[in-house]
Amino acid sequence: MATILSVSGSPSRTSRTTRLLRHVDGLLAERGHTVLPFEVRSLPAEALLAADTSHPEIAAALELFERADAVVIGTPVYKAAYSGLLKTLLDVLPQYALAGKAVLPLATGGSTAHVLAVDYALRPVLSSMGAGHITQGWFVLDRHISLREDGSTLIELGTDAQLTPVVEAFALAVERRTEPVLVH
Template identity: 40%
Template sequence: MTDIIVISGSPSKHSRSQLAANYAGKLAAEQGLSVKEISVTDFAPEDLIYARFDSPAIVEAGKAINGAKGLIVASPVYKAAYTGVLKALLDLLPQDAFKYKPVLPIMTGGSPAHLLAIDYALKPLIANLKGEPLQGVYLCDHHINKENLDQPVADEETAARINTQTNQFIEAIRRNHAASAVK
């Protein structure tokens, strides 16, 4: 079982939102947690568009997500919300796949104008899937250096925010795991 699943909702194979989410995953891995990425680009487009719930890749992703202790969900902002392809994937997951899991939402956009997309679009979706969304991190595109895969968050203040949110996410995972061990 993987501790953290990073769900990348960008249709681009090398997107800024994916880099930011993988950076948060790297920070978690440095604290001893196992991390696996699932990207919307991993699936056949037909599986997502035609809602093939029985697709082996979709079923496997659902099992991995269901077994994880925490999730990082990342998306670029498209039309003031998350991507449609991310929604298509999440619609195919088991209804309780996010249940009782801390979820770190990460979104990227071209300007601060879409900062509230996390609160008004992504967090309600996570809550509907029974996840426990944390505050989350919004990053402007110009704060991400696509050339530096080890440290893609180029802005110091933004890097500090993603570090703080990732640490809170890890603490939430450890609290949930400790509480479930007591039961």
């Protein structure tokens, strides 16, 4: 099975975007994939802003992208675009860091007015980074992501019903790209 890097571009410690990603991570893990959760906000700000690729934590983040067979990228939408924190990371990555990889773009926001941010803001930059296959992205309203009393994430039933096939299509794309080729 594949190694999938799951990247949260949210600057918030209590991020609904990160909660959504961890929910998606669980769906992918159930299919047998190894999921590597990663929060951009965990990187040292000074090294990230200076694009210091020699800094051990920045170098480790670059290695995660290199190692991954596929990437899930999640971001909150601010001002009709992906987060500045995510943009900073994408700027530090090599030009073709996503070459040959399947990518699932996800976004969260407070209004459906931001739903096109996935296709008009995030998808073009992922494509410019050489993504091998960008699957259908998905936008989730913040209010459809909540926290249960036990600390687990609850995705509104209708939203989860729409999200699940998007994640399954991504998983199938990943599986097709990572299947061993049998030679007879």
